[in-house]
Amino acid sequence: MTSANVSNLQVGNAGDRQRAVEVVVPTHGRDVSGTIAAVDSRAASSSQSASLVKAEVRGLDFYYGKFHALKNLNLAIYDKKITALIGPSGCGKSTLLRCFNRMHDLYPDTKYSGEIVLHPDGLNLVGPGIDPITVRMRISMVFQKPNPFPKSIFENVAFGPRLRGIKGKDALEAEVQRALKGAALWEECKDRLQDNAYRLSGGQQQRLCIARALASDPEVILFDEPTSALDPVATLRIEELMRELREKVTIIVVTHNMHQASRVSDYTAFMYLGELVEYGETPQIFQRPKKTMTEEYISGRFG
Amino acid sequence: MAEPIAQPASAPQASGVSTPVRARIDRRSVPISERVIEFGLFLAGASGVLVTVLIVGTLVYEAVGYFREVPILDFLTGTSWGPQFVPASHGVLPLIAGTLVTTLVALLVAVPVGTIVALWLSEYAPTKLRESVKPVLELLSAVPTVVFGYFALLFVIPILQTMFGWVGYELGGFNMLGAGLVMGIMIVPYVASLSEDAMRAVPKSLREGAYAMGATKFQTCVQVVFPAALSGITAAYILAVSRALGETMIVVVAAGGQPNFTMDPLQQAQTLTAYIASVAKGDLPVGSIGYRAIFAVGLTLLVMTLFFNVGGHWLRQRYKEAY
Numbered sequence: 001m002t003s004a005n006v007s008n009l010q011v012g013n014a015g016d017r018q019r020a021v022e023v024v025v026p027t028h029g030r031d032v033s034g035t036i037a038a039v040d041s042r043a044a045s046s047s048q049s050a051s052l053v054k055a056e057v058r059g060l061d062f063y064y065g066k067f068h069a070l071k072n073l074n075l076a077i078y079d080k081k082i083t084a085l086i087g088p089s090g091c092g093k094s095t096l097l098r099c100f101n102r103m104h105d106l107y108p109d110t111k112y113s114g115e116i117v118l119h120p121d122g123l124n125l126v127g128p129g130i131d132p133i134t135v136r137m138r139i140s141m142v143f144q145k146p147n148p149f150p151k152s153i154f155e156n157v158a159f160g161p162r163l164r165g166i167k168g169k170d171a172l173e174a175e176v177q178r179a180l181k182g183a184a185l186w187e188e189c190k191d192r193l194q195d196n197a198y199r200l201s202g203g204q205q206q207r208l209c210i211a212r213a214l215a216s217d218p219e220v221i222l223f224d225e226p227t228s229a230l231d232p233v234a235t236l237r238i239e240e241l242m243r244e245l246r247e248k249v250t251i252i253v254v255t256h257n258m259h260q261a262s263r264v265s266d267y268t269a270f271m272y273l274g275e276l277v278e279y280g281e282t283p284q285i286f287q288r289p290k291k292t293m294t295e296e297y298i299s300g301r302f303g
Numbered sequence: 304m305a306e307p308i309a310q311p312a313s314a315p316q317a318s319g320v321s322t323p324v325r326a327r328i329d330r331r332s333v334p335i336s337e338r339v340i341e342f343g344l345f346l347a348g349a350s351g352v353l354v355t356v357l358i359v360g361t362l363v364y365e366a367v368g369y370f371r372e373v374p375i376l377d378f379l380t381g382t383s384w385g386p387q388f389v390p391a392s393h394g395v396l397p398l399i400a401g402t403l404v405t406t407l408v409a410l411l412v413a414v415p416v417g418t419i420v421a422l423w424l425s426e427y428a429p430t431k432l433r434e435s436v437k438p439v440l441e442l443l444s445a446v447p448t449v450v451f452g453y454f455a456l457l458f459v460i461p462i463l464q465t466m467f468g469w470v471g472y473e474l475g476g477f478n479m480l481g482a483g484l485v486m487g488i489m490i491v492p493y494v495a496s497l498s499e500d501a502m503r504a505v506p507k508s509l510r511e512g513a514y515a516m517g518a519t520k521f522q523t524c525v526q527v528v529f530p531a532a533l534s535g536i537t538a539a540y541i542l543a544v545s546r547a548l549g550e551t552m553i554v555v556v557a558a559g560g561q562p563n564f565t566m567d568p569l570q571q572a573q574t575l576t577a578y579i580a581s582v583a584k585g586d587l588p589v590g591s592i593g594y595r596a597i598f599a600v601g602l603t604l605l606v607m608t609l610f611f612n613v614g615g616h617w618l619r620q621r622y623k624e625a626y
Contacts, residue, residue: 101515133517141515147508150531159526160516209512216516 052079053119054220054250055100060114060126062095062104069095071274072114077220079119082242082251084265084282086258088297092274093254097222100125100252101139102132118219137164140218144225146205148197148212153180153189156197156208160216175215182248183211184241203234210241214249221245223253227260239264258298262286270294362605365598372592378599384562384573387582387593395603397562401479401572402607405554406547408483408568409490413543416487417494418536424495425502426524437496444492452556455485460557467569477559477571486553490546494539501535502528533622541615548608551576575604 055077062070070092077083085093095104102125104110112126118138125135140160148156157176166172176193180186185207189200197208206226213221223242227235242251242264255261261268261282268285270278270293278285278294289295296302370378373393381394420440424433460474460481467474474480505528513523529536551574559571560581573581579597587594 103511103515106511106514132514133519136515136517141511143508143512143515145508147506147512149509149512149527159513159518163517163522212512212516 053077054079055119055125056115056117057096058115058117060096060099060112060116062092062099062113063111064095065109069274070099073276075269075276075279077250077252078267079250080246080248081266082246082253082264083267083269084261085252085254085269085271086256086261086297087271087277088302089256090273091271093269093271094224095274096271097224097252097254100135100220100222101141102126102130102135103141105132137216138218139220139222140213140216141222141224142206142209142213142226145229146202146209148200148205148208151197152194153197153200153208154193157211157215159212164216176211179211179215182214182245183207184237184244185211201234203230203237206230206234206238207241210238210245214245218249220250220252223251223255225254225256228256235260258286258300270297272297359605362598362602365595366602368590369592369595369599372595373599382564384578386596387587391592393596394564395575395600397564398573398575398578398600399603399607400564400566401554401558401562402548402574402576402604404479404566404568404572405483405486405550405558405574406544408480409486409547409550410540410543412484412487413490413494413547414540417491417539417543418498420491420495421498421502421536421539422524422529424499426520426528437499440492441496444489444496446489448489448550448552449556451485451489452482452553455481455553455557459485472569474569475559475571477557478569479554479558479572480568482554482556482558483568485557486547486550489550489553490543493546494543497539497542498532498536501532501539504535505531534619537615537619537622541612541619544611544615545608548604548611549576551580555580575600575607579604 053076057073057075057077060070060073061068073096085096087093098104099112099116104112114126116125117123118125123135123138124130125139149159151159154176157179158172161172161175166175177186177190180189185204188204189195189208192199197205200208206229210221210226226242227238230238239260242253245251246266253261253265265282268280268282269276270285270289270291272293278289278291280290285294286298289298378393378395380396381392382396383392383394384397385392424437428436456477460476460478463478463481463484464474464476509527509531510523513527518526554574554577558574558577560573560577561571562578563570563572565572579600582593583597587597
């Protein structure tokens with residue numbers, strides 16, 4: 001019975017960084033009832049308040065055929081926080097991310113074992129009897145390369161709501177507008193909603209994909225290296241957007257970019273060869289990693 | 304050697320007009336064997352163009368001779384065809400009607416069936432099954448069309464006659480419906496194979512995007528994969544139209560041999576191609592009106608095919624997706 005003892009440090013607040021704060025990774029912890037930590041509160045580091053846990057990965061193993069890609073992972077994903085998964089290529093971070101919305105089910109010869117429990121209702125995302133579509137209705141995803149559908153901007157965003165049975169022009173329009181505003185794209189394209197999505201720039205396309213993900217009212221959004229195909233300015237806009245979105249949804253982001261992880265995330269998990277090496281608050285991972293391997297990776301000595 | 308290097312710097316205006324790299328190569332430095340090969344390749348490429356030009360040239364030349372004797376308006380608006388009869392009639396509309404009806408019937412079979420087969424092969428079929436079904440399907444397009452013709456005449460039409468017999472309609476032994484249906488079956492592999500290629504070329508990222516939104520397989524197919532592949536699928540449909548317009552043996556064998564100005568697929572009729580095939584057997588004296596009529600009909604067919612191809616090309620451009 002471990003409660004997730006978390007102290008909220010503000011990234012960039014040098015004074016708070018000095019305090020050693022540990023994220024306890026609950027293995028079988030059920031206590032997720034702690035008060036919601038005041039995000040970004042500068043005084044928060046003194047009060048040992050616990051964040052709400054949105055999802056718990058418990059003893060997760062994943063196999064591509066005979067290849068053991070994820071090995072006994074245990075970690076907690078905190079509600080309305082950004083969790084970054086980092087590690088060298090092939091470490092399993094994308095594989096872990098894609099377990100959350102069961103993308104592996106699209107391909108043959110893949111196997112999950114263990115649990116990913118989604119709170120508050122305790123749905124086991126990778127449970128054998130769970131329909132992947134039920135999971136994907138609650139957990140949305142933004143991909144590495146912007147992948148808008150070859151449809152109009154409006155239809156791209158309306159795709160999710162339509163699948164969820166929202167009909168009628170007014171209801172859809174309201175939903176599309178809300179999502180585009182959420183993705184900071186409304187002002188740029190409110191007059192061209194019927195244009196083909198491919199006429200947008202790369203950065204706009206990625207924000208459109210974020211809008212598309214938002215329109216389905218997800219509880220968690222998975223970002224799979226969302227800025228690796230974008231220029232620095234577009235990258236910053238996406239990062240800014242992610243920090244805004246954190247108010248509303250839980251975010252898990254896979255990134256190859258150390259600076260990105262330290263800039264945007266609240267928690268960082270460092271993975272290597274399918275194992276979780278270290279997991280903690282982002283400032284701690286980047287300032288005072290406990291494992292030598294983490295330190296070496298972060299300082300660019302391998303990877 | 305110094306000159307081409309200095310050029311961009313000394314003449315910045317010239318950089319706007321991009322000179323093809325090939326033009327900068329000094330011809331004298333190319334070995335003779337390279338130039339022989341290059342010339343050989345040019346000849347090979349040119350021969351295709353040359354043959355096309357010759358065919359069109361012959362068609363136009365003989366057709367012009369025909370239209371000197373028959374006013375083009377009579378040819379295009381006349382509803383009775385029989386240039387070698389006495390008195391001769393020169394209205395091509397019956398042949399055009401026959402061609403359009405058989406083509407339409409064929410497309411009504413080939414387009415839906417071909418598309419569904421393609422969708423199944425591309426999205427639903429397990430890899431192993433697809434790899435064995437596709438070659439078999441493509442084998443269907445290797446069956447000689449005369450075989451399809453007899454299949455229509457001796458198998459499909461008798462079945463149709465029985466079925467129409469149930470509703471009290473007496474169907475003739477030759478009709479456009481039977482010929483068109485079998486023609487459609489013949490075209491299915493072309494549509495299926497090309498459409499499947501187009502759907503499989505849709506990037507995985509689009510499918511994943513749809514699935515990640517919570518779409519089912521069917522929703523992904525219909526709402527994302529199909530529209531994304533529409534440009535390639537249109538190309539398959541264009542090929543189907545061209546095949547149907549130009550198909551000869553099936554209609555010669557099963558559609559009947561008399562020009563008949565009707566849009567009723569239950570009637571027998573002759574198509575443009577069937578007329579050419581049945582008349583061009585060498586017993587027409589060169590230069591006679593009947594001989595020239597063949598070329599006029601051939602030119603009509605060419606223009607029709609061209610019309611559909613250009614239309615299809617325009618459609619393809621319109622739906623082209625740059626994902």
